Amino acid sequence: MSVPLLQAEGLNLRFGTTTALDDVGLNLHPGEVVAIVGESGSGKSTLLRVLSGQLAPADGSVLYRDADGRSHPVHAMSEAALRRLMRTEWGFVHQSARDGLRMGVSAGGNVGERLMAVGARNYGGIRAQAAEWLRRVEIDDARIDDLPRVFSGGMQQRLQIARVLVSRPRLVLMDEPTGGLDVSVQAKLLDLIRNLVADLGIAVLLVTHDIAAARLLAHRILVMRHGRVVEQGLTDRVLDDPQHPYTQLLVSSVLAA
Numbered sequence: 001m002s003v004p005l006l007q008a009e010g011l012n013l014r015f016g017t018t019t020a021l022d023d024v025g026l027n028l029h030p031g032e033v034v035a036i037v038g039e040s041g042s043g044k045s046t047l048l049r050v051l052s053g054q055l056a057p058a059d060g061s062v063l064y065r066d067a068d069g070r071s072h073p074v075h076a077m078s079e080a081a082l083r084r085l086m087r088t089e090w091g092f093v094h095q096s097a098r099d100g101l102r103m104g105v106s107a108g109g110n111v112g113e114r115l116m117a118v119g120a121r122n123y124g125g126i127r128a129q130a131a132e133w134l135r136r137v138e139i140d141d142a143r144i145d146d147l148p149r150v151f152s153g154g155m156q157q158r159l160q161i162a163r164v165l166v167s168r169p170r171l172v173l174m175d176e177p178t179g180g181l182d183v184s185v186q187a188k189l190l191d192l193i194r195n196l197v198a199d200l201g202i203a204v205l206l207v208t209h210d211i212a213a214a215r216l217l218a219h220r221i222l223v224m225r226h227g228r229v230v231e232q233g234l235t236d237r238v239l240d241d242p243q244h245p246y247t248q249l250l251v252s253s254v255l256a257a
């Protein structure tokens with residue numbers, strides 16, 4: 001078994017009287033895709049924010065093992081070190097492309113910027129790689145100089161994925177990457193994410209409401225309710241033989257829909 005690249009233990013966080021995280025622990029191994037599912041308000045986005053150091057837990061720890069094998073307690077890192085990780089070894093795909101793209105910068109610039117953050121300097125090379133990544137996410141590379149705001153919602157989301165993956169991060173956090181898109185566009189985007197993630201061997205934490213998306217993409221599933229992980233396990237086991245009544249309800253309500 002490989003060494004986990006992300007290890008969280010005993011995470012607790014309250015907002016006033018709301019328990020957002022209640023003793024949450026989680027391990028993520030290199031190349032593994034883990035889906036976090038659960039109803040609205042169950043603490044999924046809060047968990048991603050705590051894991052990525054954007055928010056400090058009241059208790060608990062998060063350890064990240066970097067590409068050189070060094071361990072970093074995420075909440076003890078300086079803001080500059082965290083920002084550097086966010087630009088290099090980590091990526092964040094936001095539900096709204098507006099939060100993940102620079103809307104005033106061209107499509108090619110959005111992708112090229114990430115390459116420059118990891119040290120690329122040759123303009124021609126950066127532009128060629130940006131064009132290649134536009135093609136990989138099925139955007140015509142003739143649109144390389146267009147601004148993202150003239151793209152459709154699905155194209156913006158694909159551009160956001162190209163921007164995040166171009167620098168080959170080791171860990172990508174996705175918060176509802178297909179939320180707000182048409183069902184047919186969602187299916188295509190999920191398929192694209194699945195192929196890219198498998199090709200690149202990236203570890204992914206995917207927050208989703210969508211059980212079908214979790215089934216398609218994830219090796220393992222974590223089910224959250226009221227800030228607690230009520231069930232976790234291999235995707236097929238959790239979805240085909242759910243043990244917790246809440247997971248049973250979640251799975252059966254999808255079957256009935």
Ligand SMILES: Nc1ncnc2c1ncn2[C@@H]1O[C@H](COP(=O)(O)OP(=O)(O)OP(=O)(O)O)[C@@H](O)[C@H]1O
Nearest residue numbers: 015018019020038039040041042043044045046047
């Ligand atoms: N900054 C905040 N201040 C106060 N309460 C917050 C804050 N952020 C989250 N919460 C509360 O914490 C709980 C968990 O919220 P969170 O956003 O993590 O849920 P979620 O599972 O991502 O929900 P959704 O599926 O709707 O995105 C909710 O009750 C929410 O209202």
Ligand SMILES: [Mg+2]
Nearest residue numbers: 044045046175
């Ligand atoms: Mg959320």
